[in-house]
Amino acid sequence: MFHPKELNKCRGFQLQASSRFKWGCSSWGIVVAIVLSSPLTVDAAETKSVLILYSNESFLPANISLGNAMVDQMRRDYPDRIEFYSEFLDLVRFPGESHLSRTADKLLEKYEGLDFDLVISAGPQALNLLADQRHSLFPDVPVVFTGVREESATWGERNRATGILMKLDPLPTLELAMKLQPQTRQVVVVSGASDFDREWDDLARERFRNHEPRLEFTYLSGLPMQTLLERLRDLPSDAVVIFLTFFTDGEGEYFLSADAAKLVANASAVPVYGPYDTYMGTGIVGGCMDTFDEVGRETGDLALRILAGEKPENIAPYFPGKDLPIVDCRQLARWGLSEDRLPARSELRFRQSSLWKEHRSSVLTATFVLALQAALLIGLLFERRSRILAESVADETRRELTHASRLATVGELTASIAHEIHQPLGAILSNADAAEMLIDSSPDSMDELRQILVDIRQDDLRACEVIERLRALMRNRELELQAVEPNELIENVIQLIHRETKRRDVTVHTELAPGGPLVIADKVHLQQVLLNLLLNGMEAMSEMNQPKKLFVQTQLQSDKLEFLVQDSGPGIPTERRSCLFDPFFTTKKEGMGLGLSIARTLVEAHEGRIWVDDNCHTGLGLRFTVPLAQKSLNETSPFACLSQEQTG
Numbered sequence: 001m002f003h004p005k006e007l008n009k010c011r012g013f014q015l016q017a018s019s020r021f022k023w024g025c026s027s028w029g030i031v032v033a034i035v036l037s038s039p040l041t042v043d044a045a046e047t048k049s050v051l052i053l054y055s056n057e058s059f060l061p062a063n064i065s066l067g068n069a070m071v072d073q074m075r076r077d078y079p080d081r082i083e084f085y086s087e088f089l090d091l092v093r094f095p096g097e098s099h100l101s102r103t104a105d106k107l108l109e110k111y112e113g114l115d116f117d118l119v120i121s122a123g124p125q126a127l128n129l130l131a132d133q134r135h136s137l138f139p140d141v142p143v144v145f146t147g148v149r150e151e152s153a154t155w156g157e158r159n160r161a162t163g164i165l166m167k168l169d170p171l172p173t174l175e176l177a178m179k180l181q182p183q184t185r186q187v188v189v190v191s192g193a194s195d196f197d198r199e200w201d202d203l204a205r206e207r208f209r210n211h212e213p214r215l216e217f218t219y220l221s222g223l224p225m226q227t228l229l230e231r232l233r234d235l236p237s238d239a240v241v242i243f244l245t246f247f248t249d250g251e252g253e254y255f256l257s258a259d260a261a262k263l264v265a266n267a268s269a270v271p272v273y274g275p276y277d278t279y280m281g282t283g284i285v286g287g288c289m290d291t292f293d294e295v296g297r298e299t300g301d302l303a304l305r306i307l308a309g310e311k312p313e314n315i316a317p318y319f320p321g322k323d324l325p326i327v328d329c330r331q332l333a334r335w336g337l338s339e340d341r342l343p344a345r346s347e348l349r350f351r352q353s354s355l356w357k358e359h360r361s362s363v364l365t366a367t368f369v370l371a372l373q374a375a376l377l378i379g380l381l382f383e384r385r386s387r388i389l390a391e392s393v394a395d396e397t398r399r400e401l402t403h404a405s406r407l408a409t410v411g412e413l414t415a416s417i418a419h420e421i422h423q424p425l426g427a428i429l430s431n432a433d434a435a436e437m438l439i440d441s442s443p444d445s446m447d448e449l450r451q452i453l454v455d456i457r458q459d460d461l462r463a464c465e466v467i468e469r470l471r472a473l474m475r476n477r478e479l480e481l482q483a484v485e486p487n488e489l490i491e492n493v494i495q496l497i498h499r500e501t502k503r504r505d506v507t508v509h510t511e512l513a514p515g516g517p518l519v520i521a522d523k524v525h526l527q528q529v530l531l532n533l534l535l536n537g538m539e540a541m542s543e544m545n546q547p548k549k550l551f552v553q554t555q556l557q558s559d560k561l562e563f564l565v566q567d568s569g570p571g572i573p574t575e576r577r578s579c580l581f582d583p584f585f586t587t588k589k590e591g592m593g594l595g596l597s598i599a600r601t602l603v604e605a606h607e608g609r610i611w612v613d614d615n616c617h618t619g620l621g622l623r624f625t626v627p628l629a630q631k632s633l634n635e636t637s638p639f640a641c642l643s644q645e646q647t648g
Contacts (some may be wrong), residue, residue, distance in 0.1 A: 055123025
């Protein structure tokens, strides 16, 4: 591998050869030679060599932060290549003149023959080394120093040197602590035992002197770490801790200051403050500080100005211009300190971001999906409500229609019912007149009077029964399922239409299932179905001259009871039977076509079925079923029919 200087000589030779070759070659050859030689000429002129001397070891967080920012800044803004050389002198852990002398000798030996374009020193120890060994160590190379306080940069010669200063003043950090905790009465200042730590301790004593009349200061410098932590655990609530630097404890154990800050912050019973941004995140509340990132970028910019040709002696050392309060939001919350007490332009770190800031797109997407689902649910609920309302309206309409049909049926029976009522009322009047005559003619005829009263009671009961049946039939109410004796119900219906069958000269014949089976039905609705079918049958036979017969039959069918109502009329053509139960279909001249439709609705409401019996050879037969009650199922008996003929 070529050394950079050898590479430059080689490139110079190539340039001279190219120049001589130019005179003896054709124009195309000259162009090729220029194209080939031009990059080498530019590289030789623009490549820079920079040596960076760090005061501390390579893994110190301040060195890492400052060095990375500085090198990145120079590489980003410099148009050509910069070759960096870094040396971590570890002068804090190994102070003393002998170590400084050995370090300078090693640097001379290592970089003998290598010409640097710039030397950068990071930290006061490296700057002191350059100042002491300037006559032998890189005497003509410009120097940029960084990471030092103003009083540490009093380089007597300052020959070809300039740099970036850092305030590194503990006083603004103390004032920040007082602003956040105005009730503070004690200030505990913590530092290590190294020379650098003691310099910080001396600086703090000097800077805090003006606050001594108001605050009680305790300096815990150079203690063994365990002793220090025990002291910090017992601090009173009106105290604060100012942590400076801590490279070595009282027993000579070495620490990184950031690691020591973490131990101190965890052990302390009160909030801890510090002047370095590398302490942020270790548990300290914060402090006023220059960040090493910012100092590194400022140093990189200054180094680029020197590499561009500016004279260092023409640029006075300057501050980066920040030194802002920086606080850890988590520690503010931990100690219950209010952000409102912070100075303006304070930098807040480690603030817990809200869900909205962290996952804005996801939150928007989730919100949209939830809104869509909510809209869908609302739509479904609205549709369900509409359906329920429609069903409710349909039920109400059905109930009113059923009631209307029932009233129509009652209307047809009015004449018969009036006669039924008139007969017992007339008997009551006759018996009352007879009783009055007996009392006038023969006061001692008590036996006859008693018999008259018995007759009056029986007639009254008959009239009441007729009226009660009529009221039950006319009542408009909801479906009330219960165990009903169908044979008794059929007898009652036949009694209800007794006068009508007599008037029309109709004979009613029944075949009822024995054993008194019970069905689950609404008694009034089932009565209405039977009435409707029987009245339709009588209406169908109204114009016949031959004997008129109605046949009522019940049969046990598994878990159902099947009813048959058949007349002996002319019947209905087969092609019209499919429309028989449709609303408004009628074969009567003045019929409405609602009776059978309502009958089907009532039967289906009982989970039954109604249909036309196609096996009837005379007239029209209609069958329907209703479910049997459990009692009737358990009492299943061989089918037998009772035959009874009633003639009006």
